Amino acid sequence: MKRTFRSMTGWLSVSLMALLLWTHGSYLVSAQSDESNPNGNQEVSSNSSIAQLNEEAAVLYRQALENNMEEVRASIVRISNSLEHVSFEGKTSVEGIHALSETVVEVKEAAAKFKGDKPLLQQASAKLRLAADSLANPAKPLWLQYYKIVKNDLDALSLAANQNETAAVLANRYSVLEDHYETIRPAAMIRLEPYQIAQIDAWLSHLKGLTQAKQSDTSQIRSMAAHGEELVNGLFGREKDESAFVPFVQGADRRAAGLVISSAIAAALCYAGYRKYRAQQQDIFTYRR
Template sequence: MRWKRNTKWIGVVLLLSLSAAALFGCSSARGSKETVPVKPEREQVQKVERLNETADDMYQKVLKGDVDGGRTALEQIGEQVIRIRFEGITSVEGMNALAETVTQAKRVFNAVKFNPEEGQLTAAKLRLATDALSHTNQPMWLQYYKVLQDDVTGLERAAKDQNKAALQKASEQLGHHLGIVHPSLLISRNAADVEKMDSLATFVKNQSVISAEPFKNVLNAVGPMLQVLDKLFMKQETTAYLPYNGQQNPILWTLAIGSVIMLALGFAGWRLSKKDHGLVTIHRGDEA
């Protein structure tokens, strides 16, 4: 019986050991496949800084009404962008967002009839986008958090009041402000998170226009919108601008830790079975 008992404990220990090893092996293999971030070269950084300076020059000239000066600066931006390698600076989505912003700006400034308001808007979008490239830790677009938060709060208030006109206005404001920082978001953040915010904003806009009773659906969307907004602006972190790591697997770690605990308990039980041949001595009260 003692031999069978010991054999049983040894089997349990081996089984738990193999399970723990397999779990930690999977975790290590998963981690080894993660790509190491590429650090941009000094030349790349310098080119991005010059691009940002040119975009700031364009923005200042447009604000002062110097359209020709802004157009000239925009042409310089177009020439600078194609000479920059963005590896290690932003993602493919970020590169495309920057290129699209430059293209949109050229359409506005090369139009037959220039629209000053639209010109200032595109200049601001381009200025924020280039700043996001050159200031990864604290870009200027982070200042829009309160603006976007107020827009979502306005949506919630209008939905609670069941005021469809106010709901449509709040939805338009959200779309307008989100559009200004949209290229910067794609440059600085995970594209999947940006798409979530886009989908929610589109859903709310469609509800405010198409649906006869949009209020309940909009209220249901407010919570997720605020959550995604906080994630994009890193408001859920203790330190504001630490990069968010979305690759952790809590279930895997829970199983691994649980296996280690069971392994320790199994080993302790096996040692207990070896002590005094697995027998426990019981003393009577009068023998103590």
């Protein structure tokens, strides 16, 4: 009986020791795994923070549509706090970070106005919604769904030029196109290279000058609109933008227009470089490496 009891006691002791050793070994393996893969843990944490930012931006957009200013301001505070915990390394460029942070500032300014500027707040919150989604869903961002909208705006402007509409009509058609582009611009900046955005900006700047002239040159507007189709396709990744550098202004002013647009692109790229330098010098709160 004693022998049996001692045997059972010994067996239990050995089992307990084995269990303790296994538990300790598992802990060491887990700890070593965490230490050997810190980037993986940071990646999970970063993705989680970006997902929370995206969800909060969606909430803000809904509250802005309902003009619920109390909830809008509360949502802005949560978004500002969440930005402090987001690491953008490998997610977007410095220009993309600035585009996102500037959109947050726009929302704050619109909400801070007396009783809120409803149209301005809705547009700013839509920009932030698309920008946050572009960061959270790089494969299929929502802003790509604006392709048909922007394409229709461009077609409407081209049609107005073909029909020799008045300067007021042409200016209105351009204004609609510009508003829709500005809505998606931060989201596009997060995903695309700065030079791609600079091309669109320069094209729109020249087109704006043509549509707001006292005597509109409809032939030039038609040429600009035709070239714009290539740029828009390139912006949304519909096809290669092979003609981005092909002269798109016809007539005697072609060289002058080309110089103006080239200068605008160069200025935009220089400004982007300056913004990157200033961000690194001032340690902007949204820029974390």
